[in-house]
Amino acid sequence: MKRLTLNQTLWGQHAKARYLYLAAAILFFSALGARELWTQEHRWADIVTGMFLRQDFFHPYLGTQQYYDKPLLSYWMMAGLSKLLGGITTVALRLPSAFAGILALWSVVRIGSLVKDRSLGLLSGWLFITTYYIIFWGRVSSADMLNLAGTFFAIAWYLTHRGSTRFLNYAVFFLILALTALCKGLGGAIVPVLVVLVDVALRRQWLMHSRPALIFAALPALFFYLLPFWLSSHFGGAHYGESGLYMVYRENILRYFHPFDHTGSIATYFIFLPIYLLPWTVLFIPALFALRSRIKHGLSLNQRWLCWSFLVVFLFFTFSGSRRSYYVLPMVPLAILFTADWVLAHARPRFQRVLARAVVVMVAVLWLAVDILPAWHSLHYGMPAFAAEVKAAAGGDEAFHAKHIVLIDAESKINFYLDLPPTFKDVAVIGGRDKQSTASLLARYPELASLPPNTIFITRASYLPLLFPLFKHYAVVITPVSPLERWFKMSNEGDPIAFIPLTTHHE
16 A cells, blocks of 8 residues: 555545644643733633622623623633633633634534535645644634634535525524624624625525525524523613623624724735734735636636635625724635645645645644743743742732732733732723822822731832832732743833732831
8 A cells, every 4th residue: 555645644535634633632722721811811811700709690890890892602601611620710711712723623624625625624724723823812711713613613514504495404504603693793693694695696596595494594593692682681780781782783883884993904904814824824825826827727616605705704804994903813714725725726746745744843833832832931930920929928828818909000910810809909000101100109009108017019010110119128029030031121011010018017
């Protein structure tokens, strides 16, 4: 029997899909909870923690502020896993995104297999899991990977059953749309519908799907979509002022046509799509340039559907008034499928062998860069290490919580690492942080003038020179900084610092 080359092993007709899913599991789940919370992750941590604190899972709060900017399903997933795993941890918060990454991968493989053949599905899968931002968002507690997974699972379901007009197939498709929309917003339902409409138009199947079953099949999905909003309105939350359905309108429809923030340039996605495709931008760009020649020589109906779907989705997001870099994420799988199709159609066997080696190298590089090194860093440096040092300096976890804590414009995620409730008071400064003085801080925080006994003060490193003279009888705990951060002289002005009393009573 002839020995298979590496590319044949990974995406040839006799390739084993289990290699792909094993690599994906390693990339999505390795040391998943070890890395420090990243910027917006604290929102999900605060909201889920607040749900347990209040025993209210229908009314999300960010700290003490009502925050219904996202529907409830992503919070419920994290809350359910937290209950199952015995606590709100970074693992519980990130597991929904990691599982969604696997579902998104399966959907991409399925779509590629239906567009052309098994080789396209597997190659698209390998390119998908070796795209940096796919792994990054699959390891972040947010709704973005959930949205991506639901979007492409809906597309995969449609392609699998597009020849059928059964009520059940329609109903499942609409239910997937409803659940996806409950994770992040209406975009998760609109993108699959746009892609489906492109296919129906190309195949001229309008009459085929113009059936009463289509309308009736949407009703169960509509019920499940509206149910969480109805529960929010009718159970508890008598003093909760935000309407979930109004926030859907505000965050999706109003933001699209009359944006009130995130008004990026019209060129936003021309810039960020190549960035989000790294490292496979090096293949995507020549695939784009080759499209004219490919059209001239003829594309199959499915290949034309893929090209038109990518264009329509790109234009849909580009014409939105509200644009942000990571809104480009739903375009990435379509671009990957488009690129993989070009590779298989035009790349020589030698190039495919080189590409297979590059894919294997990228699996190793991403595993080290995204999974292992951040886990090692968080073990020794950053916020987790700072929290551990603060508790140790205070005499242990029990002694720390016995003390009074004052937050002075501290980093928002400090609550999570010090086990403080999300409702814990943290008064922000007035004006720019770089404009503060000792006098302005004393005026803003009366506790600084009296320094009540048995109190730990936590603030930012940028305020250390201003506050240090006030804390003569306090130990200072500074966030540990890695040699790499010192080497590159990275700014640590936002890092937390703590002033811990050396004695029980203030002297």
